[in-house]
Amino acid sequence: MNLKSKITDIYKKKIKLLKKHNKLYFESDNPKISDAEYDILKNEIISLEKKNNFLKKLNLNKTIVGSPPSNKFKKIKHLKPMLSLSNAFDKNDMRDFIDKIRNFLNIKDKDIEFSSEPKIDGISATLIYENGVLTKGLSRGDGNVGEDILENLKTINEIPKKIKGNNTPSLFEIRGEIYIGKKDFNNIKVNFANPRNAAGGSLRQKDSRETSKIPLKYFAYGFGAVKPMVFTTQSEFLKKIKNWGFSINPLGKTVKNLDEIEAQHSYIDSIRSSLDYDIDGLVYKVNDLKLQSRLGNTSSSPRWAIAYKFSAEKAITKIKDIVIQVGRTGAITPVARVEPVTVGGVVVSNATLHNEDEINRKDIRVGDIVQIQRAGDVIPQVISVDLSKRNQNSKKYIFPEKCLCGAVTKKEVNKSTKKEDAVRRCSKGYECDFTAREKLKHIVSKDAFDIEGLGKKVIDQFWEIELIRQPSDIFTINYNKIKNLDGWGELSINNLKKAIDNAKTIELDKFIFSIGIRHIGQENAKILSGFFQSINKFRDLFNSNDRKKILANLAELDGIGEIQIESINSFFSINNNVEIVRRLIDQLNVKNFKVRNKKGKFSNKTIMFTGGFEKMSRSEAKTLVENNGGKVLGTISKKLNILVIGNSKPTKKKIENAKKLNIKIILENEWYKILNL
Numbered sequence: 124m125n126l127k128s129k130i131t132d133i134y135k136k137k138i139k140l141l142k143k144h145n146k147l148y149f150e151s152d153n154p155k156i157s158d159a160e161y162d163i164l165k166n167e168i169i170s171l172e173k174k175n176n177f178l179k180k181l182n183l184n185k186t187i188v189g190s191p192p193s194n195k196f197k198k199i200k201h202l203k204p205m206l207s208l209s210n211a212f213d214k215n216d217m218r219d220f221i222d223k224i225r226n227f228l229n230i231k232d233k234d235i236e237f238s239s240e241p242k243i244d245g246i247s248a249t250l251i252y253e254n255g256v257l258t259k260g261l262s263r264g265d266g267n268v269g270e271d272i273l274e275n276l277k278t279i280n281e282i283p284k285k286i287k288g289n290n291t292p293s294l295f296e297i298r299g300e301i302y303i304g305k306k307d308f309n310n311i312k313v314n315f316a317n318p319r320n321a322a323g324g325s326l327r328q329k330d331s332r333e334t335s336k337i338p339l340k341y342f343a344y345g346f347g348a349v350k351p352m353v354f355t356t357q358s359e360f361l362k363k364i365k366n367w368g369f370s371i372n373p374l375g376k377t378v379k380n381l382d383e384i385e386a387q388h389s390y391i392d393s394i395r396s397s398l399d400y401d402i403d404g405l406v407y408k409v410n411d412l413k414l415q416s417r418l419g420n421t422s423s424s425p426r427w428a429i430a431y432k433f434s435a436e437k438a439i440t441k442i443k444d445i446v447i448q449v450g451r452t453g454a455i456t457p458v459a460r461v462e463p464v465t466v467g468g469v470v471v472s473n474a475t476l477h478n479e480d481e482i483n484r485k486d487i488r489v490g491d492i493v494q495i496q497r498a499g500d501v502i503p504q505v506i507s508v509d510l511s512k513r514n515q516n517s518k519k520y521i522f523p524e525k526c527l528c529g530a531v532t533k534k535e536v537n538k539s540t541k542k543e544d545a546v547r548r549c550s551k552g553y554e555c556d557f558t559a560r561e562k563l564k565h566i567v568s569k570d571a572f573d574i575e576g577l578g579k580k581v582i583d584q585f586w587e588i589e590l591i592r593q594p595s596d597i598f599t600i601n602y603n604k605i606k607n608l609d610g611w612g613e614l615s616i617n618n619l620k621k622a623i624d625n626a627k628t629i630e631l632d633k634f635i636f637s638i639g640i641r642h643i644g645q646e647n648a649k650i651l652s653g654f655f656q657s658i659n660k661f662r663d664l665f666n667s668n669d670r671k672k673i674l675a676n677l678a679e680l681d682g683i684g685e686i687q688i689e690s691i692n693s694f695f696s697i698n699n700n701v702e703i704v705r706r707l708i709d710q711l712n713v714k715n716f717k718v719r720n721k722k723g724k725f726s727n728k729t730i731m732f733t734g735g736f737e738k739m740s741r742s743e744a745k746t747l748v749e750n751n752g753g754k755v756l757g758t759i760s761k762k763l764n765i766l767v768i769g770n771s772k773p774t775k776k777k778i779e780n781a782k783k784l785n786i787k788i789i790l791e792n793e794w795y796k797i798l799n800l
Contacts, residue, residue, distance in 0.1 A: 725753025734773030
């Protein structure tokens, strides 16, 4: 075969492959490769044509390269956000979950009733009924906004188009999980990777007639907005909607304590292989809706619900090497490169070793035969070494004392416990290339700027060509330079540009969280945004004299302690950090902080608590203040308006200081009267 024939043969094979992926992507909504890989394939075809004019005469690429996606749906906002669930993996996790609820509600000895049901591995969707009629149907989307898939949802015969029954809410937002049964999937599995993939692709068909060909089913499991509220518990909700014509999971059950939870979890785990649908755990919800309301949500998940996953999948493999990785806070994490092995349906080639102490405790070495596990979606970890299979010539692993950048690493000492941290850290911050790169990955992540299309691999790609080296570079990208990169076509570049432009407007708390100050998580960032109110006030941290005054005031905030204050000071004491944050702010529109309820009972008031309460925890009391327009302080000062004294062991010094400053003092009973409790 001559060279021309070889090139033609390669070209035809690539065209055939592209047609296959076009069908999977545009017709089946079931892509088998990433967008980047798809663009690489297209670019390879275009490159072959440019170098070999004779290929254009074949006219094989006339209609298939650069085809835009045809499935576009109108966006609809959920009436109430669909939050993610936190996970539990064992009995201790569930015990912690229950203890946190008891502490928040200040319930010590009373059992809490939970409603539970299997966690279906399907596609979440929302159904909105107005006066009993199904008017909207949308995908989960980002939890706040979903896609309009009403016509596709209507093809599922089990979903009521009109609610049957009396005393139904005039507005009813119901959540459900769409799935395909295992038996039904066997009849169509040649077209899809797995049942969940099939359900997702079917729901995103532009033509609902195509969706109707897929045997979709659903279970209703929860609700969003309901007006008027017509049930008081989760179990009552499930019972009522079943009578109204909705499908609910028959394995749902109420339980009252940890022993009952464990017994039910073990039972469902033992029968799950016999079920006609895939499940990966059980969801437990506080049954009493009033208690759910009191518990509320964190920034990302409800405090009153958790997904208790089934036991972790395990496998045996061999450690080929141990390498270190540097995190965004400078943390040095050891990672085992292992011989690829399938764990829970996923091929694993890396497993975390946590830290230096963990390696020494388990005496993990290169060449060891180890057992690894993957629980839920967390990174696989090495749990044990088979010493009987260890090579006699193996050598103990010596943890490096220097970062990959060459800087000496240190273990910090906790000021409270006086104990040395288990993790070594590089302290160079943005001056360490490895730390800086990870900080960029954090900044573009979902909980920070949430820039779709600018994931970890893309950050690595742009870093290597020095297109992005600090956060402000994200918003000044030269898109012309991307055009010549493998994996980037016109469509993907336009999508990235749009995502970055949208990210230029950001809430103050998300901005504070995104810049990656150690010990400042999402909840701390919210407290700080309430304190600073605007990005201009936040800028005052850049000046060392202003910073001293600010940090002294931060000490008064409830939820901001000595560790957080010291970390903020350390971060902004580094001139390079200040300049990097300053340049980032110059590219953005950072929104001012908005009080949740300015006209509440504690509007423009500062409150402080001392002593324990009988009817609620300090956390719940704090939440009530913030929900009613107030701010909770952590120390006595002239800025304090009200000191609330609990009946159990109040601090005498705080009371005395409040009296000296003529601060209003109220007792626990008066506090309840204000709240109408």
